[in-house]
Amino acid sequence: MFHTILFDLDGTLTDSREGIVNSVKYTIEKLGGTMPDAQTLLKFIGPPLQESFMEHCGYSREKAVEGVRVFREHYVPVGQYENEAAPGMRDVLERLKAKGYTLALASSKPEELCVSICRRFGFTPFLSAVTGSPAGADWEKADVIREAMRRLRLTDADKPTVLMVGDRKYDVLGAQECGLACVGVEFFGYAAPGELAEAGAAAVVRTAEELEQFILNH
Secondary structure: OOOEEEEOOEOOOEEOHHHHHHHHHHHHHHHOOOOOOHHHHHOOOOOOHHHHHHHHHOOOHHHHHHHHHHHHHHHOOOHHHOOEEOOOHHHHHHHHHHOOOEEEEEEEEEHHHHHHHHHHOOOHHHOOEEEEEOOOOOOOHHHHHHHHHHHOOOOHHHHHHEEEEEOOHHHHHHHHHOOOEEEEEOOOOOOOOOHHHHHOOOEEEOOHHHHHHHHHHO
16 A cells, blocks of 8 residues: 655646746757757656756757756746646645645755745645755756655655656656656656556556546555
């Protein structure tokens, strides 16, 4: 039985398409490079930004680091507010918390932004920890999961009772690296078709209600 549920943020608790895509466009317009097509721009939602700039824009590692800085120059004052809560997810958090589950955030997004966004959408009261990347870093998902578990004082013995919930293969693979199961969510279609199942997700759900039922039944 799962007792602790770790949630991703972008594409899982929130629909962050507009803010992230606009901030990526801002970055490429400022630093140069070919503007990716609309489908490729969606691939920036979820993975570490530095990796995405290298993969989808052909930036060198040094230029990708600069890309992250420029992205945040737009995202922090503007982009983070171009964001909506995923339908039904606040209510799911509230019900799970009431049933005794321990809930926490595990996102690669900078922690200060995670804190701000969770507070704005009313998620914070239900989360025992809000974990993101430290200032100036761009952590992999496994790093964030380990830190969330450390804050929750979970050990290797607790791993069978911990579930990760996320919308991209990075969530699934990061959870696997930490010895955890992961449920994939397809709320907004940011993952490629079949991506979550192929990565090894324990299940793939399409609505907040389906996610809640999976958790309650496992």
